[in-house]
Amino acid sequence: MKGIILAGGNGTRLHPLTKVISKHLLPVYDKPMIYYPIQTLEDIGVNEILIISTERDLPLYQKLLENEEWGIKFYYKVQKEPKGIAEALILGEEFIGKDPFILMLGDNLVISDSFNKHVKQAFSNNDGATIFGIETNNPSAFGIAEIDGDNKVISIDEKPANPKSNIAVIGIYIYNNNAVNYAKQLKPSKRGELEITDINKMYLEQQTLKLFKIEDARWFDTGTIENLYEAASYIKSLDK
Numbered sequence: 001m002k003g004i005i006l007a008g009g010n011g012t013r014l015h016p017l018t019k020v021i022s023k024h025l026l027p028v029y030d031k032p033m034i035y036y037p038i039q040t041l042e043d044i045g046v047n048e049i050l051i052i053s054t055e056r057d058l059p060l061y062q063k064l065l066e067n068e069e070w071g072i073k074f075y076y077k078v079q080k081e082p083k084g085i086a087e088a089l090i091l092g093e094e095f096i097g098k099d100p101f102i103l104m105l106g107d108n109l110v111i112s113d114s115f116n117k118h119v120k121q122a123f124s125n126n127d128g129a130t131i132f133g134i135e136t137n138n139p140s141a142f143g144i145a146e147i148d149g150d151n152k153v154i155s156i157d158e159k160p161a162n163p164k165s166n167i168a169v170i171g172i173y174i175y176n177n178n179a180v181n182y183a184k185q186l187k188p189s190k191r192g193e194l195e196i197t198d199i200n201k202m203y204l205e206q207q208t209l210k211l212f213k214i215e216d217a218r219w220f221d222t223g224t225i226e227n228l229y230e231a232a233s234y235i236k237s238l239d240k
Helices: 035-043 058-065 087-091 115-124 178-184 196-205 225-239
Strands: 002-006 048-053 073-078 101-105 108-111 129-135 143-147 153-158 167-175 209-213 218-221
Touching: 002 035, 035 101, 035 108, 035 115, 048 058, 058 073, 087 178, 108 167, 108 225, 115 129, 115 167, 115 209, 129 143, 129 196, 143 196, 143 209, 153 196, 153 209, 167 196, 167 209, 167 218, 178 196, 196 209, 218 225
Parallel strands: 002 048, 002 101, 048 073, 129 209
Antiparallel strands: 101 167, 108 218, 129 167, 143 153, 143 167
């Protein structure tokens, strides 16, 4: 099984902490942030991971991971500029090949006893794309999925001013290898990025998009000081 972790970007919301180091190397309680998505992928059976980051930070990931006892083979790829999550699919084309894969954002932490089991089942049953949603109090800050009574996706909007629901699409995506060709068809959004929401819309148009709604987990987007602190405090409380 293959996985990609996107650990690039400038981390501007965490300045000055991230002026000289990637946010995904910052500690979340007693581990670097990137350890959490790596552990999730290892737990569901992924044994090959491509880490995508900046030219500045990639050697640090190599040094961090080279002597750790993961049951995983790591690959590395430079993202020269933060051009959007969907660019990871283009950068990972050679790594992906013809295989299905799971893409994770390095700053998304999901803490749950059962979540990894759900992800593994979703990977096994995926025939297009599977995304994961969780209710949020701040829907205008995320990609938002509108669903019907059977959890079938009706629409997806990126950071909507007038959200149609409060179900945030979190940074874990399961795709077949059609995702690479879809990414190549994208044009940059108004933000100048290749939006992962547009990839999901393509699967939605083909009626091959599934959503798994998470009910029993804590989710942290650790891209802000407040959320980074909250995640560390929560993990510390579990540890104690």
